[in-house]
Amino acid sequence: MNDRVRLDIHGNVAKVCLARPEKRNALDLAMFEAIVATAAELAACDDVRAVVLHGDGPAFCAGLDLGAFFSSPEAGPRLLEREDGAETNLAQEAAWCWRRLPVPVIAALHGEVFGGGLQIALGADIRLIAPDARMSVMEIRWGLVPDMAGSRILPDLMRLDAAKELTFSGRIVEAPEAVSLGLATRICDEPLASAITLAEEIAARSPDAVRAAKFLLDQAPQMDHVSGLALETRLQMGLLGGRNQMEAARAGMEKRAPLFRAATIDLKEMLE
Secondary structure (H helix, E strand, O other), X not given: OOXXXXXEEEOOEEXXXXXXXXXXXXXXXXXXXXXXXXXXXXXXXXXXXXXXXXXXXXXOEOXXXXXXXXXXXXXXXXXXXOOOOOOOOHXXXXXXXXXXXXXXXXXXXXXXXXXXXXHHHHOOOEEEEOOOOEEEOHHHHHOOOOOOOHHHHHHHHOOHHHHHHHHHHOOOXXXXXXXXXXXXXXXXXXXXXXXXXXXXXXXXXXXXXXXXXXXXXXXXXXXXXXXXXXHHHHHHXXXXXXXXXXXXXXXXXXXXXXXXXXXXXXXXXXHO
């Protein structure tokens, strides 16, 4: 996209790299804009079936580049002002855009995953974390609250009292505790390699079923039991007999690798 984010698509897997290693991938306005633009590009790419999100250099993302924002008075309003009709402002979209993508997003995390960097990582569906990684809801140290959708995502991943403790204190969490709390999925010696392997495994499954599964698991917790079960049924009926579902079944019976086409399931229609 620019010198802040690199996008590489190989086959059906996209790799998105935060590329400001000399600043530990700290977030300035250009980085926010590049992240959001990259996610928008991926959303329009039908061939992408899984995304790996990672950071170049010694850290995934050390959080906000405070110096850049203090020296640029217009940057704060640009981040926090919401355009008419938009669900998010620019700061929130940098994390929420990964949830909005219809395909799974796997974050490969190492080094510092602090503040805004943590919130971007929380937007991913899966977080593979290196043994040396450290995480922190760090905004309180600067007299702020999490403002990149963290207040929406944290309670989805962990107990509310634990989320409050981290938010109120800003303390740094090491990798084993991050997994036990729900901030990370599992520890990997080489999280980027593991994330790519997992993304390739996901990309080899039916793209319709994978998209439907992400949609179902994201939507169902917000619904009552009746609505959630009804959505599950509508999605299953939309998959049954479809081109990719039939190919998955045939390939399984014939003991061969399936040859899937681009997803065709209309997820928005399932909520109507």
